[in-house]
Amino acid sequence: MDLFKIFASATVLYSLYITSRLYRNYLRAKTTGFKLRIFPFEIGTPLFTVVASPFYSLITRFFPQSFARTYDLGVYGVEWRDRVAKRERETPGYIVVTPANALELFVEDGEMANAILARRREFEQDEVSRTIMNRFGEALAGSVGEGWSRQRRLIAPMLNERIMETVWSESQQQTHDMMSCFTNVEDGTTSGTVTGLRRIAFNILSTIGYGMPTEWSADVKQAGKGERMDFMEALLHLVDGLILLVVFPPWLLRQFWMPKSLRQIGEAYYQFYEHSSEMLQKERESLKSSGTIRNTFLSSLASVNDNELDPYEKEGRLNKPAFTEDQITGNLYTFTLAGYDTTANTMAYAVAMLAAYPQWQDWIIEEIDQIHKEVSDPNSYQQVLPKLERCLSLMFETLRMFTPVAHIVRECPVEKVLTSRGKTYRIPANTRCTLSLDGVGAHRDVWGDDVFEFRPSRWSVKAAKLTGSTSIAQVPKLEAAGAKESFLPWSSGPRACPGMKMAQTEFLSVIYTIFSEYRTEPALEAGESLEHGLSRVAAIVADSQPRLTLQMNRPNDLKLKWVRR
Numbered sequence: 001m002d003l004f005k006i007f008a009s010a011t012v013l014y015s016l017y018i019t020s021r022l023y024r025n026y027l028r029a030k031t032t033g034f035k036l037r038i039f040p041f042e043i044g045t046p047l048f049t050v051v052a053s054p055f056y057s058l059i060t061r062f063f064p065q066s067f068a069r070t071y072d073l074g075v076y077g078v079e080w081r082d083r084v085a086k087r088e089r090e091t092p093g094y095i096v097v098t099p100a101n102a103l104e105l106f107v108e109d110g111e112m113a114n115a116i117l118a119r120r121r122e123f124e125q126d127e128v129s130r131t132i133m134n135r136f137g138e139a140l141a142g143s144v145g146e147g148w149s150r151q152r153r154l155i156a157p158m159l160n161e162r163i164m165e166t167v168w169s170e171s172q173q174q175t176h177d178m179m180s181c182f183t184n185v186e187d188g189t190t191s192g193t194v195t196g197l198r199r200i201a202f203n204i205l206s207t208i209g210y211g212m213p214t215e216w217s218a219d220v221k222q223a224g225k226g227e228r229m230d231f232m233e234a235l236l237h238l239v240d241g242l243i244l245l246v247v248f249p250p251w252l253l254r255q256f257w258m259p260k261s262l263r264q265i266g267e268a269y270y271q272f273y274e275h276s277s278e279m280l281q282k283e284r285e286s287l288k289s290s291g292t293i294r295n296t297f298l299s300s301l302a303s304v305n306d307n308e309l310d311p312y313e314k315e316g317r318l319n320k321p322a323f324t325e326d327q328i329t330g331n332l333y334t335f336t337l338a339g340y341d342t343t344a345n346t347m348a349y350a351v352a353m354l355a356a357y358p359q360w361q362d363w364i365i366e367e368i369d370q371i372h373k374e375v376s377d378p379n380s381y382q383q384v385l386p387k388l389e390r391c392l393s394l395m396f397e398t399l400r401m402f403t404p405v406a407h408i409v410r411e412c413p414v415e416k417v418l419t420s421r422g423k424t425y426r427i428p429a430n431t432r433c434t435l436s437l438d439g440v441g442a443h444r445d446v447w448g449d450d451v452f453e454f455r456p457s458r459w460s461v462k463a464a465k466l467t468g469s470t471s472i473a474q475v476p477k478l479e480a481a482g483a484k485e486s487f488l489p490w491s492s493g494p495r496a497c498p499g500m501k502m503a504q505t506e507f508l509s510v511i512y513t514i515f516s517e518y519r520t521e522p523a524l525e526a527g528e529s530l531e532h533g534l535s536r537v538a539a540i541v542a543d544s545q546p547r548l549t550l551q552m553n554r555p556n557d558l559k560l561k562w563v564r565r
C-alpha cells in the first residue's frame with residue numbers, strides 16, 4: 001500500500017512537473033505567430049528517434065489525429081511519409097511545444113526557410129549534425145563560426161570548374177563500362193542498376209577526391225581474413241556505417257564476437273586513419289619534390305596555405321599549411337559522405353522513374369538526338385553540357401520529388417523576428433529549427449495541382465543553364481515565379497552545397513551517356529503485361545525510406561532490361 005502511495009505521489013509530481021514545463025513553453029510560444037502543437041514528450045532526441053519508431057503504426061492508428069501527427073513529426077522520415085500520403089504542407093510552419101528546454105519549429109515554406117538559411121551567424125548548424133560530421137576531425141561540413149568561414153573560403157574553390165571536365169569524362173567512361181556489363185548478358189536484364197549507379201558515384205569521388213581512378217566493376221573488392229582493406233573499401237564501410245559509428249565506439253564494433261558487418265565497420269575506422277595518414281604523407285612528399293598540385297581534393301587540401309590570416313603573418317607563419325592532419329582526414333571523409341549517397345540516389349531515382357514512365361525517356365532522348373546533330377564532338381563537355389536542358393529538368397524534378405537531404409536543422413539561441421509572405425513571426429530564444437527541404441517543393445500554390453506528379457517538363461523553361469561559370473555556390477537561377485525559393489535540395493545561403501555543380505555534371509554525363517545508346521524498360525515476369533510491369537517499377541520506387549539520404553528499400557527488385565536503341 002505504501003509502495004502504491006509512493007508510486008502515485010511520484011506520478012502526480014512528475015505530471016505536475018511536465019505540465020508546468022509545458023505551460024512555461026506554451027507561454028514562450030503563444031505570441032510567435034506560428035500555429036502551435038502541444039506534445040507531452042520531448043521529440044527529435046536520439047532517444048525519441050529510437051523508441052518512437054516501433055510504436056509508430058499503433059499511435060497513428062489509435063490516437064487522436066493531432067496527437068498522432070505530432071508524434072509523426074518526431075519519427076525520422078516524416079517528409080517522405082508526407083509525400084507518399086500527398087499531404088499539403090504548412091505555410092510557413094508550426095511550433096511543437098514539449099517539456100524540453102528548446103522549442104521545436106518545423107518550417108515547410110520556402111520564404112521562411114531561405115530567410116533562416118541566409119542568416120548563418122544567427123542560425124548555426126545544430127549540435128547533432130556537428131557531432132556526426134566531425135567524427136573524423138573538424139571538417140567544413142561540421143564546423144561553425146569563424147572556423148567554418150575559414151574552411152569554406154579555402155575549400156569551396158577546390159570544387160570549381162577545374163575539376164568538371166574530369167567529372168564529365170570519367171562519368172562517361174564509368175557509364176560505358178557499366179552499360180557494356182549490363183548488355184553483355186543475354187537480353188540485357190539486370191537487377192544491378194541501382195548498385196551500378198552507386199558504384200559510378202563512388203568511383204568518381206575516388207578519382208576527384210584522392211586521384212585514384214577505379215575501373216567500374218559490379219563487385220566490390222573485399223579484403224580477405226587478416227588482410228588489410230584498401231582505402232576505398234574502408235571508406236565505403238564507413239559511409240554505410242556512419243550512424244553506428246556515432247552511437248558505438250569503433251573498438252567495440254571490431255570485437256571478434258560482433259557480427260561480420262559491424263566488425264568490418266569497426267576495422268574500417270582504424271584502417272581509414274592509417275590510409276589517410278599515409279596518403280597525406282605521400283602527397284606532401286610528392287608536392288615537395290615536384291611542386292605540382294594534382295587536380296584532386298586531397299592534393300588541394302594538402303597544399304593550400306592560409307596566407308590571408310593576419311595573426312599567422314604576424315607570427316611569421318605565412319605559408320603554413322592551412323589544415324591539420326585531423327582536419328584533412330575529416331574533410332576527406334565528409335567530402336565522400338556528402339557527395340556519394342546524394343548523387344548516387346538522385347541518378348538511381350531518375351533512371352527508375354524513366355523506366356516507370358517511358359514517355360519521359362522519349363522526351364530526353366529527343367533532346368539527346370538533337371544535340372548529336374548539332375555538335376561537332378558528341379563527347380565534349382564544353383559543347384554538350386550547356387545544351388542538356390531537358391536532362392537537367394529531369395534532375396531537378398527528381399530532386400523535387402525525391403529530395404535526398406529531406407531536412408536540415410539550425411539552432412536559434414537568441415530571439416529573432418522574421419517575415420514570410422507579408423506576415424511577421426517571432427522565433428523565441430532556444431528554438432531548434434527543422435527546415436524541410438522536401439516540404440518546400442510540395443506546395444500546391446507554387447507548383448500547381450500536379451505537385452505530386454513526376455513531370456520534368458515543368459522545368460523546361462526554367463532549367464538553369466550551366467554556363468561554365470566558376471561560381472559554384474549559387475542556387476540555379478530559376479525563372480518561374482517562386483520556383484527558386486521553393487527548390488532547395490542543395491539548401492541556400494552561405495552554407496549551400498558547394499558540390500552542386502559537380503553533382504549536376506556527373507548526373508548529366510551519366511544520363512546523357514546511357515540514353516545516347518540505350519533505352520530501358522521493366523523486365524517483365526512470366527505472363528506479366530507491360531502496364532503491370534510499369535506500375536510494379538513505380539511501386540518499388542515508392543517503397544523508399546530516408547536513411548542517411550532517401551533510398552529505395554528494395555533496390556535489387558528493380559529488374560530492368562537495357563536495350564540498344
Ligand code: HEM
Nearest residue numbers: 140141338339342343405489490491495497498499502503
Ligand atoms: C544531388 C547531390 C547533392 C545534394 C542534393 C546535396 C545537398 C546538400 C545539402 C542539403 C547540404 C547542406 C547545406 C546546409 O547545411 O545548408 C550540403 C552540404 C555540403 N555538400 Fe552537398 N549535395 C550534393 C552533392 C554534393 C557533392 C557531389 C559534394 C562534393 C563532392 C558535396 C559536398 C558538400 C559539402 C562539403 C557540404 C558542406 C558545406 C558547408 O557546410 O559549408 N555535395 N549538400
